[in-house]
Amino acid sequence: MKSPSSETVLAAAAKDASSEPVAAAPVEVPAPACTVLNKINGPADVKALTEAELPVLAQDMRDALIYAMSESNPTSLGGHLGPNLGVVELTIALHRVFDSPKDKMLWDVSHQCYGHKLLTGRRDRMNTMRQYQGLNGFLLRTESEHDCYGAGHAGTALSAGLGMAVARDLKGTDEHVVVVAGDAAFTCGVSYEALNNIATSTRKFIAILNDNEWSIAKNVGSIAHYLNKIVTNDSYKGLHERAAQFIKWVGGEGALKFAHKVEEGIKGFVLPSVIFEDLGLRYYGPIDGHDTPLLIKTLEFLKRQDEPVILHVVTQKGRGFEPALAQPDKYHGLGKYNIKTGATAPADLPTYSEYFGKSLAKFANDNQRIVAITGAMPTGTGLVHFGKVHPTKLFDVGIAEEHAALFACGFATQGLKPFLAIYSTFMQRAYDMIVHDIALQNLNVCLCMDRAGLSGDDGPTHHGLFDIGYLRHVPNLVFMQAKDEDEFVDMLWTMTHYNKGPIAIRYPRGAGTGAKPKDTPKLLEVGKAEVVKHGTQVAIFGLGNMCEMAEKAAAILEKDGISTAVINPRWIKPLDTATIEFFARSVEVVATIEDHVLHNGFGAAVMEHLSEAGIPTPVVRVGWPDEFIEHGGVGVLRKKHGLTAEALVERVKAKLAAKPARAAATSPAYAA
Secondary structure: OOHHHHHOOOOOHHHHHOOOOOOOOOOOOOOOOOOOOOOOOOOHHHHHHOOOHHHHHHHHHHHHHHHHHHOOOOOOEEEEEEHHHHHHHHHHHHHHHHOOOOEEEEEEEOOOOOHHHHOOOOHHHHHHOOOOOOOOOOOOOOOOOOOOOOOOOOOOHHHHHHHHHHEEEEEEEOOOEOOOEEEEHHHOHHHHHHHHHHHOOOOOEEEEEEOEEEOOOOOOOOOHHHHHHHHHHHHHHHHHHHHHHHHHHOOOOHHHHHHHHHHHHHHHHHHOHOOOOOOOOOOEEEEEEOOOOHHHHHHHHHHHHOOOEEEEEOOOOOOOOOHHHOOOOOHEEOOOOOOOOOOOOOOOOOOHHHHHHHHHHHHHHHHEEEEEEOOOOOOOOOOOHHHOOOOHEEOOOOOHHHHHHHHHHHHHHHHOEEEEEHHHHHHHHHHHHHHHHOOOOOOOOOOEEEEOOOHHOOOOOOOOOOHHHOOOOOOOOEEEEEHHHHHHHHHHHHHHHOHHHHHEEOOOOOOOOOOOOOOOOOOOOOOEEEEEOOOOOOEEOOOHHHHHHHHHHHHHHHHHHOEEEEEEEEEOOOOHHHHHHHHHHOOEEEEEEEEEEEEOOHHHHHHHHEEEEOOOOOOOEEEEEEOOOOOOOOOHHHHHHHHOOHHHHHHHHHHHHOOOOOOOOOOOOOOO
């Protein structure tokens, strides 16, 4: 069945794969019929299909995915389109051969799990993908018994899968453990830590290397080159074909083993030693990851093997949707789009990430010391703009955050100024390097944490709610957050001039208030807050993007006759202790609001200092609770968890009502 989702992209977009198609008016495209997919209510239904129905199911799944994430679906929030289109046939084959939930299927990162969800009883909820109380965009153990392991970061599946396999061996059960990991996961060091242990830990383990040459951006480095060399080596491919012919001629398992020994003896002459077999995993492939009958036949064979194996499948990211094929990085994960053209609606305002990349490129024009490093995120972090101007100074190291941090250290020791741009949730992986290598040696490394704060519909694996807690106690580190885009560029400018050790900045996903940066940025005084508004009864410290909410709360309090000051802290470390003490001695209640968990956050730092200074002024703290926050719209989640101006006002008023009024303590005049 051919649906509107398979139509060709506009000629202009086809001519230039790197261009951004202009968003057209929304097109009314009906939901695809999906005659075979609509019969699937669980894995047993996949097994019941005829072979002739399998290619129709694959097309139905692609049509359903393309529609579900497009603007034609009224509830769409977009999602990970390209990765899911690339594993449709593989997903069908897995559920045809194995028995979920008894057999365990792990998907590394799990951003390619949408097809798995379609086939495991969640087809009717696909229109709720990434919405509050809807389906999660990743695997989630609490969502379905078929999600045996939840993840949102790369490199987790091989280790977790090995743990499941060894647990099976210890219990004496017979379930299969199948791990699907993209080639990008093999740039991740933890994947090799797992590979090093598989052969010595279990006799039955199936790993599938999904090779599409992309993680989010184009895969980089020697591992990607190595895998490509295997895929493109005609001699090795011919060797496998001749071995298969020999097996067919002789027949039987004995012939198969003999042929494999012959192959092992020959392939050293035609190809460098296959790393997986050197680590004890029998290597099979590469095979076409879109040939469903071949995948099923191969998986049936591997299912019978009594040794750890790895199957190398070659897939096409974005298969079945021309715009996704033309721009795999853009269509890795995106908002809703036009089915006819593939175009996305233009953003109303430039994002923090865009300002980051473009500003850094501008600064590097005059500062030859500046270099930029990222981990498979040149587009997401905005460094793609830097790379266009300074291509030799942008280093994408792949999904290898630990290496990225150490790599930055090397630059810093040689007098360069490295800007390490990694999402807040992924910077967690480099924590040891931040402490042991960057801070301990007091190196001039700039840590730039994109997506700090709530990441909304991406959910708990991607919320950047912990970076203040894991950085503010590290010695030698300076840490800040801007209230808007203009101040953000000033902070970046300040970072380029700071040469006393590591300096970090956190900033949210998307756009801010729309404050356009000045033509000439200004240097900020380290550790000096900005008093936005004076007041005598309440002082609200609104950190970063919460400063706007602090101002809104102050306006409400002022209407009720409560004089309220608003302070933009700017600096998480060092705190502006003089300003904090001035207002704490002058008002009846101090309040803090931050886009971070309350435990060990900015508000906690304020309370610690006031306690140490012996100032008893009560503090109201507003931030995220001590739990993993679910996925959903930012506004919905803030309202649910009390991160609103109204909630702040209510808590401040309650504290004022509970505390007898007192005369303001005498304190030195504050120098604004």
